[in-house]
Amino acid sequence: MKRAYPKQPIVGVGGVVIRGSCVLLVRRGTAPSRGEWSIPGGMLKLGENLTDGIRREVKEETGLRVRPMESIAVVDRIQKNGRRVKYHYVLIDYVCLPAAGRLRPASDVLDARWVERSELPRYKLRPETAAVIADAFEWVKKHERPPASRRRLATVPATDSKDPC
Amino acid sequence: MKRAYPKQPIVGVGGVVIRGSCVLLVRRGTAPSRGEWSIPGGMLKLGENLTDGIRREVKEETGLRVRPMESIAVVDRIQKNGRRVKYHYVLIDYVCLPAAGRLRPASDVLDARWVERSELPRYKLRPETAAVIADAFEWVKKHERPPASRRRLATVPATDSKDPC
Numbered sequence: 001m002k003r004a005y006p007k008q009p010i011v012g013v014g015g016v017v018i019r020g021s022c023v024l025l026v027r028r029g030t031a032p033s034r035g036e037w038s039i040p041g042g043m044l045k046l047g048e049n050l051t052d053g054i055r056r057e058v059k060e061e062t063g064l065r066v067r068p069m070e071s072i073a074v075v076d077r078i079q080k081n082g083r084r085v086k087y088h089y090v091l092i093d094y095v096c097l098p099a100a101g102r103l104r105p106a107s108d109v110l111d112a113r114w115v116e117r118s119e120l121p122r123y124k125l126r127p128e129t130a131a132v133i134a135d136a137f138e139w140v141k142k143h144e145r146p147p148a149s150r151r152r153l154a155t156v157p158a159t160d161s162k163d164p165c
Numbered sequence: 166m167k168r169a170y171p172k173q174p175i176v177g178v179g180g181v182v183i184r185g186s187c188v189l190l191v192r193r194g195t196a197p198s199r200g201e202w203s204i205p206g207g208m209l210k211l212g213e214n215l216t217d218g219i220r221r222e223v224k225e226e227t228g229l230r231v232r233p234m235e236s237i238a239v240v241d242r243i244q245k246n247g248r249r250v251k252y253h254y255v256l257i258d259y260v261c262l263p264a265a266g267r268l269r270p271a272s273d274v275l276d277a278r279w280v281e282r283s284e285l286p287r288y289k290l291r292p293e294t295a296a297v298i299a300d301a302f303e304w305v306k307k308h309e310r311p312p313a314s315r316r317r318l319a320t321v322p323a324t325d326s327k328d329p330c
Contacts, residue, residue: 009176009209011255044174047250049241071239074257076214085212090176092239092255 003043004031004086012077013053014041014093016136017066019114022165023133024098025123026061027111032079032087035110037123039093039133042108054094062112063104068094072139073132095136114165168208169196169251177242178218179206179258181301182231184279187330188298189263190288191226192276197244197252200275202288204258204298207273219259227277228269233259237304238297260301279330 003010016039017024026040040061044053051068058066072095079087105112115123117137120130168175181204182189191205205226209218216233223231237260244252270277280288282302285295 006211008173008211009213011174011176044255046171046173046253047243047245048174049243050239050255074215074236074239078212078214080212088211090209090215090255090257092257 005084006088009088009090011044012041012089012091013044013050013057014039014091014132015054015058015066015068015096016072016093016133017058017064017096017098018136018140019098019165021117021137022114023117023120023136024058024062024064024103025113025115025125026105026109029108029110037125038129040109040112041091041093050092051094054096058096059101060107061105061109062101063106064101065099066096067099068096069143070095070139072135073128075128075132093132093136095139097140116165170249171253174253174255176209177206177254177256178209178215178222179204179256179297180219180223180231180233180261181237181258181298182223182229182261182263183301183305184263184330186282186302187279188282188285188301189223189227189229189268190278190280190290191270191274194273194275202290203294205274205277206256206258215257216259219261223261224266225272226270226274227266228271229266230264231261232264233261234308235260235304237300238293240293240297258297258301260304262305281330 024040025037028034028036028038040058042057044050054068055066058064071092073093075091077087077089077091078085103112120133189205190202193199193201193203205223207222209215219233220231223229236257238258240256242252242254242256243250268277
């Protein structure tokens with residue numbers, strides 16, 4: 001599927017993965033956002049539902065398994081080159097909780113890390129990305145502590161000593 | 166763009182148009198839902214943002230101009246034929262308020278009408294459509310009366326004498 005000059009809008013999915021006061025960020029390795037910090041995510045595949053797409057993308061890019069909880073944002077991203085549409089994404093973001101795995105930057109990304117909320121301004125996020133991260137922190141704060149059966153899944157083992165969060 | 170056996174997920178947009186205790190329904194004229202009652206909507210076009218797509222689809226199908234207020238649902242609709250993906254829509258629904266125009270069923274629909282909330286069970290809606298309509302009524306109830314500058318736009322002139330709502 002062509003990303004640039006597509007024939008129809010492309011569905012992108014993103015995971016806003018929250019752990020305590022930290023969020024999972026990746027540094028994009030491909031156009032149109034190469035070098036930018038953002039949340040993990042990518043293109044939804046044919047036949048794949050949204051939550052499966054988010055789980056797959058976050059796993060591929062960061063090594064972590066996550067639980068998508070609820071969609072919290074839908075964003076248009078349209079970029080034109082003159083009159084032609086160069087990029088057209090409809091991005092659907094879910095707030096996610098970490099489930100398992102070890103942080104390991106992987107395909108399509110230059111880096112991946114947990115970032116403490118107060119450090120976010122240094123990452124020069126797009127305004128809409130910063131807004132959706134703020135909403136995700138609110139979502140997590142508002143929702144009750146998960147039942148015991150889910151608590152185990154929602155806890156990431158502290159295996160990465162370089163992780164500041 | 167092929168609707169059946171597409172090469173990638175297709176973005177669909179829908180408008181849940183609320184007026185008092187009524188919602189705007191259409192009876193679909195095309196596959197995969199021919200004959201079913203649902204909310205107005207259709208495929209997002211390349212280069213078109215979500216709210217423009219909703220305004221266009223509702224106008225085309227019902228003659229009414231609406232104000233999309235906020236996205237309230239994102240739904241996967243995947244239908245397979247054996248192992249092949251026959252339909253794959255990602256449907257994004259916005260709660261809308263009517264702005265202007267006269268109800269007039271048009272392209273791609275067999276009928277369009279305002280339906281009183283208590284009458285909805287007769288329309289045999291899909292469960293996820295009934296749920297998003299319930300959410301839209303809640304959304305409207307929760308939000309304040311719009312400021313005076315918007316009130317004029319949010320009021321539909323009572324020009325359709327057959328309208329039960």
